[in-house]
Amino acid sequence: MSTHRRIYLDYNATSPILPVVRDAVAEAMDQFGNPSSIHEEGRRMRSRISRARGQVAALVGRSREQVVFTSGGTEANTLGVLGLARLAERRGRLKRIATTAIEHPSLRGAVADLQRQGWTVTTLDDPDASVAAFAVVNHELGTIEPRAFSAELRARGVLVHVDAVQATGKLALAELAADTIAISGHKIGGPQGVGALIVDDAADAALPLVEAGHQERGRRPGTENTLGIVGFGAAAEAVMVPDWVAGWAAVTARGDVLERGLLAIEHVRIHDADRGRVGGTINAGFAGARGESIVIALDLAGIAASTGAACTSGSLEPSPVLLALGLPPDQALEAVRFSLGRGTTDADIAAVLDILPAIVKRARQHA
Amino acid sequence: MSTHRRIYLDYNATSPILPVVRDAVAEAMDQFGNPSSIHEEGRRMRSRISRARGQVAALVGRSREQVVFTSGGTEANTLGVLGLARLAERRGRLKRIATTAIEHPSLRGAVADLQRQGWTVTTLDDPDASVAAFAVVNHELGTIEPRAFSAELRARGVLVHVDAVQATGKLALAELAADTIAISGHKIGGPQGVGALIVDDAADAALPLVEAGHQERGRRPGTENTLGIVGFGAAAEAVMVPDWVAGWAAVTARGDVLERGLLAIEHVRIHDADRGRVGGTINAGFAGARGESIVIALDLAGIAASTGAACTSGSLEPSPVLLALGLPPDQALEAVRFSLGRGTTDADIAAVLDILPAIVKRARQHA
Numbered sequence: 001m002s003t004h005r006r007i008y009l010d011y012n013a014t015s016p017i018l019p020v021v022r023d024a025v026a027e028a029m030d031q032f033g034n035p036s037s038i039h040e041e042g043r044r045m046r047s048r049i050s051r052a053r054g055q056v057a058a059l060v061g062r063s064r065e066q067v068v069f070t071s072g073g074t075e076a077n078t079l080g081v082l083g084l085a086r087l088a089e090r091r092g093r094l095k096r097i098a099t100t101a102i103e104h105p106s107l108r109g110a111v112a113d114l115q116r117q118g119w120t121v122t123t124l125d126d127p128d129a130s131v132a133a134f135a136v137v138n139h140e141l142g143t144i145e146p147r148a149f150s151a152e153l154r155a156r157g158v159l160v161h162v163d164a165v166q167a168t169g170k171l172a173l174a175e176l177a178a179d180t181i182a183i184s185g186h187k188i189g190g191p192q193g194v195g196a197l198i199v200d201d202a203a204d205a206a207l208p209l210v211e212a213g214h215q216e217r218g219r220r221p222g223t224e225n226t227l228g229i230v231g232f233g234a235a236a237e238a239v240m241v242p243d244w245v246a247g248w249a250a251v252t253a254r255g256d257v258l259e260r261g262l263l264a265i266e267h268v269r270i271h272d273a274d275r276g277r278v279g280g281t282i283n284a285g286f287a288g289a290r291g292e293s294i295v296i297a298l299d300l301a302g303i304a305a306s307t308g309a310a311c312t313s314g315s316l317e318p319s320p321v322l323l324a325l326g327l328p329p330d331q332a333l334e335a336v337r338f339s340l341g342r343g344t345t346d347a348d349i350a351a352v353l354d355i356l357p358a359i360v361k362r363a364r365q366h367a
Numbered sequence: 368m369s370t371h372r373r374i375y376l377d378y379n380a381t382s383p384i385l386p387v388v389r390d391a392v393a394e395a396m397d398q399f400g401n402p403s404s405i406h407e408e409g410r411r412m413r414s415r416i417s418r419a420r421g422q423v424a425a426l427v428g429r430s431r432e433q434v435v436f437t438s439g440g441t442e443a444n445t446l447g448v449l450g451l452a453r454l455a456e457r458r459g460r461l462k463r464i465a466t467t468a469i470e471h472p473s474l475r476g477a478v479a480d481l482q483r484q485g486w487t488v489t490t491l492d493d494p495d496a497s498v499a500a501f502a503v504v505n506h507e508l509g510t511i512e513p514r515a516f517s518a519e520l521r522a523r524g525v526l527v528h529v530d531a532v533q534a535t536g537k538l539a540l541a542e543l544a545a546d547t548i549a550i551s552g553h554k555i556g557g558p559q560g561v562g563a564l565i566v567d568d569a570a571d572a573a574l575p576l577v578e579a580g581h582q583e584r585g586r587r588p589g590t591e592n593t594l595g596i597v598g599f600g601a602a603a604e605a606v607m608v609p610d611w612v613a614g615w616a617a618v619t620a621r622g623d624v625l626e627r628g629l630l631a632i633e634h635v636r637i638h639d640a641d642r643g644r645v646g647g648t649i650n651a652g653f654a655g656a657r658g659e660s661i662v663i664a665l666d667l668a669g670i671a672a673s674t675g676a677a678c679t680s681g682s683l684e685p686s687p688v689l690l691a692l693g694l695p696p697d698q699a700l701e702a703v704r705f706s707l708g709r710g711t712t713d714a715d716i717a718a719v720l721d722i723l724p725a726i727v728k729r730a731r732q733h734a
Contacts, residue, residue, distance in 0.1 A: 008408065014401035014590065022396045025594070029389045034381035034559070037673060038659075039666040041375065071438035071560070074579050074589030082577075106588060109579035186590060192401070193438070193560070193592020210449075212441050212476035213676075221473060222441030223381065223553060225560020225595060227392070292405075299406040306404060309580075 007303045007348045011187075011341035012139055012166060012281060017231070018189035024234035025191065025227050035224050036215065045226055052233025059236040060164075060181060060198050061174025068197045068207065068219045069229050073165040073184030074106035076197040077133075079220065080161040080180035081110035083199075083206035084131045085119065088159055090206075093130035095119040098158070100134050101324035102141070105309060107133055107163050108320075127156070135163035136176065140308050140321045140337055141272045142281025144171070151177050159203070165195070169239040170248045170278045179203045185228065190235030194228030251340050252279025254349050258338060259284075261353035265360055271335065272325055280340040285327070289363035291335045297359040298336075303352055306337050374670045374715045378554070378708035379506055379533060379648060384598070385556035391601035392558065392594050402591050403582065412593055419600025426603040427531075427548060427565050428541025435564045435574065435586045436596050440532040440551030441473035443564040444500075446587065447528040447547035448477035450566075450573035451498045452486065455526055457573075460497035462486040465525070467501050468691035469508070472676060474500055474530050475687075494523070502530035503543065507675050507688045507704055508639045509648025511538070518544050526570070532562070536606040537615045537645045546570045552595065557602030561595030618707050619646025621716050625705060626651075628720035632727055638702065639692055647707040652694070656730035658702045664726040665703075670719055673704050 008016070028048060033041030035049050050064075057064040070076045085097065097119050099111050111133060115121050122129055124147060136148035147153060148162045154177055162178040164171075169188045173181065181198040185191055197220075199207065204219065212221030241247075259282050262268050267287035286294060291307040298305050308319040318332030338352075375383070395415060400408030402416050417431075424431040437443045452464065464486050466478050478500060482488050489496055491514060503515035514520060515529045521544055529545040531538075536555045540548065548565040552558055564587075566574065571586065579588030608614075626649050629635050634654035653661060658674040665672050675686040685699030705719075 006407065010401070010404060010406065010408070013404050013409070014399060016399045017396050022393075025396060026389075026393055029384050029392060029558075032381060032383045033671075034377070034553075037377060037380050037671070038662065039377065039671040039673070040373065041377070041671050042380070071442070071592065072589045075438070078577050078579070105581075106579040109577050109588065113577045184590075186401075191396075191592070191594050192590050193595055210445050210476050210480045212445070212473040214472075221476065222439045223551075223559050225438065225558070225592065227558050227594060227598075228560055228592060231594075295405065304400075304404070304406040304408050306406070 005302070007351055009338045009340060009344065009348070009352065010304045010306050011344075012337065012339035013306055014186045014192060015189050015341050016343060017191065018235055018238050020238050021190055021231045021234045025231045028227055028230040035226060036213070049224055049226060049229050052229045055233035055236040055240070056196055059168070059173065059240050060183065062198050065217070066198050066200065068199055068216050069224060070195045070197055070220060071225065072193055072195040073163070073182050073187075076182035076184070076195045077104070077106040077161075077163055078110045079197045079207065079209060080182055080203070081107065081131070081133045082113065082209055083203055084133070084159040084161050084180060085114050087202060087206040088130035094128050096122050096126060096129045098122050098124045098126050098129035098132040100124065100145070102138055102321045103133075103135060104139050104163060104165070107135065124153070129158055131159045131161070133161040133163070135166065137164070137167040137170065137278045138321065139166045140319060141283050142166070142277040142279065142339075143272050143275040144278055146276070149175055149177060153177070154179070167278065170280070185232035185235055188235045188239050191228045191231040194225050194232045196232070247342070248279060251342060251344065254344055254346065255280040255282055255340050257346075258282055258340070258349045258352065261349070262356070265357055271322060271327070282338045284336050284338065285331055285334045286336065286360050286363065287331070287334060289334055289360055289367050291333060293363040293366060294336050294359055297363060301355050301359065303355070307335055308337055372669070374718055376705045376707060376711065376715070376719065377671045377673050379704065379706035380673055381553045381559060382556050382708050383710060384558065385602055385605050387605050388557055388598045388601045392598045395594055395597040402593060403580070416591055416593060416596050419596045422600035422603040422607070423550075423563055426535070426540065426607055427550065429565050432584070433565050433567065435566055435583050436591060436599075437562045437564055437587060438592065439560055439562040440530070440549050440554075443549035443551070443562045444471070444473040444528075444530055445477045446564050446574065446576060447549050447570070448474065448498070448500045449480065449576055450570055451500070451526040451528050451547060452481050454569060454573040455497035461495050463489050463493060463496045465489050465491045465493050465496035465499040467491065467512070469505055469688045470500075470502060471506050471530060471532070474502065491520070496525055498526045498528070500528040500530070502533065504531070504534040504537065504645045505688065506533045507686060508650050509533075509644040509646065509706075510639050510642040511645055513643070516542055516544060520544070521546070534645065537647070552599035552602055555602045555606045558595045558598040561592050561599045563599070614709070615646065618709060618711065621711055621713065622647040622649055622707050624713075625649055625707070625716045625719065628716070629723070632724055638689060638694070649705045651703050651705070652698055652701045653703065653727050653730065654698070654701060656727055656734050657700055659700070660730040660733060661703050661726055664730060668722050668726065670722070674702055675704055
């Protein structure tokens with residue numbers, strides 16, 4: 001294992017906890033109380049959660065009543081998709097859900113669950129869909145789905161769920177045209193295991209999926225993950241500094257440097273480079289090398305990257321996202337995802353570009 | 368508000384975070400990584416979760432593979448009940464679930480969900496039930512359900528889910544006769560928002576409820592609540608000191624002192640006092656006074672107690688648990704739950720018994 005400072009280029013998997021988040025969580029641990037309790041201990045915790053709710057609401061430009069805290073982006077995607085489907089059924093709409101072939105496993109899983117319940121899965125162009133569910137920023141490619149900002153689907157009466165987990169802190173979420181929006185704490189420097197579903201008035205009525213306690217106004221039961229929520233709130237506030245979204249331009253610029261450097265290596269593809277991308281996510285294919293071999297060699301050299309979604313890592317299967325782009329399986333297995341964050345420096349990029357040609361060469365020899 | 372040290376007698380709602388838990392969580396915040404990632408950052412987090420899994424497994428006397436981390440006791444109850452019901456359906460068994468009328472809202476909610484799916488809800492004596500779901504220790508009364516330790520239900524082929532949230536650290540969970548067991552971190556000094564479902568081999572196959580990421584061996588998807596899990600593990604280890612369960616006897620003894628003191632006040636009932644109880648939970652009825660008035664007056668005097676489950680507090684309805692015992696609604700509204708923990712002292716009990724008669728007298732005058 002390398003002894004120099006590690007370089008982390010896997011921000012789409014998770015991000016380092018921000019110092020303000022660490023402080024907020026540490027301070028919250030000095031108190032306790034069930035936020036539902038009416039006594040002083042309970043009120044104190046309730047007020048902390050209320051503050052965090054305001055911080056997260058501001059991040060997405062919605063009202064605090066629209067924030068439903070969940071155990072992460074996965075649960076938020078499940079609640080949003082299944083909740084909107086229930087709403088469509090109540091309204092007597094056709095059981096047709098429109099989605100894409102490049103979604104995150106959690107969104108695909110919720111759609112597959114509906115399929116088992118008799119729903120037809122279709123594309124975003126289907127004029128008869130009652131629900132649409134898709135990510136605004138793809139987790140493997142960084143590509144932007146413009147329909148997330150378009151009023152067209154909702155104008156047709158389609159209920160729209162947007163997975164904004166990979167867009168948070170990168171795009172202006174207030175401009176999303178959606179009935180429900182999934183976001184996650186740990187992609188923006190907050191703790192893992194906490195997220196939120198943003199719901200509008202109509203979607204509100206479709207929750208909870210299973211009745212239990214009255215928490216989150218009855219929409220998502222269970223004693224709150226108070227430490228996680230406090231940390232998520234602190235992270236949301238930190239990324240809401242006025243120039244935060246504009247500040248992503250600097251990350252995009254570093255990503256562009258990396259991308260140009262990658263293309264300077266022989267026989268390297270950038271996957272889906274012709275679509276609009278959020279910047280900072282580069283999915284590269286190294287012809288004749290296994291992506292996994294490169295990721296392992298990079299790790300030994302002190303650099304963290306990945307072959308695709310962390311939620312499917314360890315899998316020997318090619319990425320379903322890349323297969324959906326039309327790549328043959330052997331090419332899909334050549335992929336490495338580099339994802340940058342605010343902590344990424346020019347020196348990080350230079351170091352990666354310095355070491356990568358030799359690593360790729362060895363990986364090709366061993367393939 | 369009182370200025371002296373507060374006295375906390377609401378341990379069944381939540382418990383103070385243990386110092387070892389605070390230290391473990393603080394230390395875990397200095398590192399980061401997605402536990403699913405194959406690089407060093409990921410492996411480090413995976414190893415922390417693995418350690419916590421072993422700590423929780425030891426607490427329940429099961430193997431680590433049987434531990435499925437959840438976002439708390441509520442989700443564990445939902446997963447257990449709905450998972451076992453799915454398993455029963457796959458086996459072609461009758462859609463009959465046996466339960467009691469005194470369960471926690473999260474267990475009642477899961478049962479109600481099955482009822483909407485066409486299941487019949489019946490009692491623990493029903494010879495045709497395929498699934499049984501109940502708590503071993505009741506959250507409002509502290510009463511013990513002996514069938515949780517009996518092989519009888521399972522011998523009849525019934526799949527058994529036991530809610531052990533209020534039993535953890537008080538009874539030997541290794542002796543439970545159950546296919547799935549729900550436990551929670553924050554009742555034993557861990558963080559809120561983390562729990563576990565313990566599953567045996569058969570129940571294992573019924574999860575996940577909705578497919579998504581591969582976390583928790585595919586049984587419960589979503590990036591792990593690493594801070595919560597690390598804290599839960601530390602709490603589990605802390606309550607596993609050899610004399611922990613035996614040590615509960617001291618809490619029971621303090622509860623008995625409180626109970627005798629309560630009975631010395633005129634017209635006080637102890638609810639369900641004739642059933643076997645775990646000790647430390649005393650549900651008292653103050654004839655002619657509103658329980659809520661007493662709880663508020665106690666809070667102003669620096670003492671935290673509750674009228675019932677935190678998950679339903681704020682509700683103006685009488686406790687469904689007490690109504691199920693046969694209490695008329697006006698008597699059910701006279702209830703106050705005192706729940707003790709390891710941190711409760713003799714002085715706490717003496718102080719409560721000192722102030723309570725005057726508070727009860729005033730509450731009766733104002734009723």
